[in-house]
Amino acid sequence: MSDNERIYYSSCFQEHQVSLGHPECPERLQAIVEFIQSENRAKGWQWCEPQMVQSQWFEYAHPSEYVKQIFALLPDEGEPFIYLDGDTCWSSQSGKAVLLAGGSLKEAIDWSMSDKKDCMRNGIPISFCLSRPPGHHAERMVAMGFCVFGFVGCAAIYAHRQYALERVAVLDFDVHHGNGTEDILGDYPTFFFASTYQQAIFPAGTIAQNNVYRKCLPMPAQTDSCAFQSLWENDVFSQLMDYQPQCILVSAGFDAHRNDPLANCLLIEEDFYFLGKRIKEIATMYQAPVIANLEGGYHVDSLAKSVYAFMQGLAH
Template sequence: MATGLFSHPDCNLHDMGDWHPECPGRLQAIEDQLIASRIEPLLVHEEAPMVDEAELLRVHRAEHVEFIRALAPDAGYAEIDADTRMNPYSWRAAMRAAGAAVAATDAVLDGRYDNAFCSVRPPGHHAEPGRAMGFCLFNNVAIAARHALEARGLSRVAIIDFDVHHGNGTEVAFAGDERVLMCSFFQHPFYPYSGGEPLASNMVNVPLAARTNGATMREAVELMWIPALEAFRPEMIFVSAGFDAHREDDLGGLGLVEADYEWLTAQICAIAKRYAKGRVVSCLEGGYNLSALGRSVASHLKVLTEA
């Protein structure tokens, strides 16, 4: 089998302004680096479908979905908060991003791929059941995880989040749900100023101080994530793959490099092989230095294609 790469041209049309770091060039930077690193031929490309709205409602309140739909402008921009805007294409892009996560989940569970990566935008992990924020409209990973549990009959799934920002939306969606174990690290204190105290016992939160390097991160993962994942024995692993903890990314203050993302992915794949038949679905979250983003995703996918 192979690694699936799910994306769609609609994801490039979402735009929040020339000044905004969450820009269409992110996906092109990833594609360019995958070609340059000779990983692209090892991937099977699939176009992401539009998500069924019933899938959105597994995580998001109906009024939130209607708010996002109604807010989409016919021209120009509509502002959600100081960081988050919509243009006329944002609704379709968000529906494709969530659709990619669900389609990738089905493809991996059906045995078409060993694992999959969703190269999509807008990202998702800050989106709470009733609120869009932090560049995020719908929570792609949460929607996919809930699909695996409620539509595909899995009993236990793990969510790994290694973005520099805490995945507050995912934590709110699953706090107290014993079917889900969420393991994350993030810079703290830092936007969105949450996660320092976990909301429930199924959250393994690892706050890291600014300028934390890869060696310290690895030690924390080995001490806190791995034992929890071993005890939980997930049947599938979802990854909120943010690459803004890279030392070259100005939107964060951590000190990771490509080798750290390669190591992290290897740990995730090892747990997946042991308990989840190798099943991993990874979705792009942050990463705003275009060169560092492309290199880091290539490192991530290198391990996935070899798993």
């Protein structure tokens, strides 16, 4: 069996607790895993159990005092969770969950790079990290929007420092602006960062640049498949090809789906297949490993189907 496609998943992610009725609930991951494990849908993908990183790994993106302060706030076992902001919960098992999420990305990068030569013989290494909580709203010093640490931002800087990659691309198709990743990548202006998002919803008002390496592209409510695919093709993928990425990290959020309760876009599963397929094609062109991390997506049934469609696109 070829080993080019990996899913990093730990059942411990379910132990990150949130308030009753909170959209970022354990049922999200449960639905995804049940869906892709049934009817042999994950055929060809190897399941990997991540190890935890040391908390210092987050210092790739966050100041040490922020990391220490957040871990110092962890409730004791049996104590109720706390709120880090109006909607970001932090429970006794959340420390473990974020260290596993960081570990998923770190291991995915290490595997992609160390086995690169072998993998390239059969295809591009593709990894999908199925974790909770999401991370793309966490800024260097601020936990917000369900996010505490910027996993993808950490991973981009880790890939650069550990493997001397100069052209690191980060693509974010969550319906909310990846403000945290943009903030974290502020010191790395030559990394390519693209984020498409519905305008004027959370986190409205954050810095969103648009230049040769930053593609922060607001979309109106009711954006449909045609407009969305054109935007990605014309304003992201064509520039990404010029950039010739050495590594592609993806903040994979599925809340632009038409059924999602947190936004008002009109995407369907096929749009996520399109993204996976195009990302894979460009990755193949430049021999760039792909490492995707789950961000949002809050209609559990549509989320599971959308994740599967994206994975099919990546594996096509």
